[in-house]
Amino acid sequence: MQTLTLDNGVQMPTLGLGVFQTPPEETKAAVRDALDLGYRHIDTAAAYGNEREVGQALRESGVPRDDVFVETKIWISDYGYEQTLHGFDKSAAKLGLDRIDLLILHQALPSDFDRTLAAYRALEKLLADGKVRAIGVSNFMVDHLRRLLDATTVVPAVNQLEIHPYFQQRDVLDFDDAHRILNQAWSPIGGITFYPGYGEDRTSVLDDPVVTGIAETHGKSPAQVLLRWGVQQGRSVIPKSTKRHRIAENIDVFDFTLTPDEVTALDALETGRRGGPDPQAVTLADFGRAIPEA
Incomplete structure (x- = not known):
């Protein structure tokens, strides 16, 4: 497994298992399978409702705690300084962890950005107190990032975004790169899972003939090509699956390299069509929505 170095020196495995839309009753098995297959990076969130099962899988796996990079996210309902500190307590209790490796604000809240800033200042406090190893954001657009950087001290280590060949958000990626914010891709294989109400009528990038053609050339699956595209451009990727054979397939992307022409062909697939809510x-x-205490 390759690693990426965050701006504060923390090492994070490049590829992790995401558990968005994974039902709690399936989460523990998926995380156990991932850890058994060599994953050392798990991404969850308070709003996913499965932090407890992630924690159970970690404890039952036998993998030393310090070997696994765990990230989770604070939901907008828990924004505000004291509320976000309590949001950390809720997540840490469900995960069964004293310290979280990466804590993220799940969305910007443009309609009440002061509340967003207060939440981020709480993350800064948690970082200073050693309760988290790194802090970041998710789904923050350029204007959100500018306002955040102008009003806070710690530059986010990560911005987690929808990134795949059909939706690349180049303006945000460029801004992040200029400020040493690591781009992390949710939905990195672009189309297996959409937000309800946002993607049911869409064509998956997995079925695109450019992707399938490159996959055939390398003897790899379309999903592996898409993950390799992200990894090769220096991003973190967190694909989601509950099937052991898919989880195994998704981590097997470090033994081939896309050619410059193949990367260019994938870059050219941009549609500008988002697969989830507009962050604005x-x-x-x-x-x-309320995040339960337990």
């Missing part, structure tokens, strides 16, 4: 439109009224 996220509000508490539409997206807020």
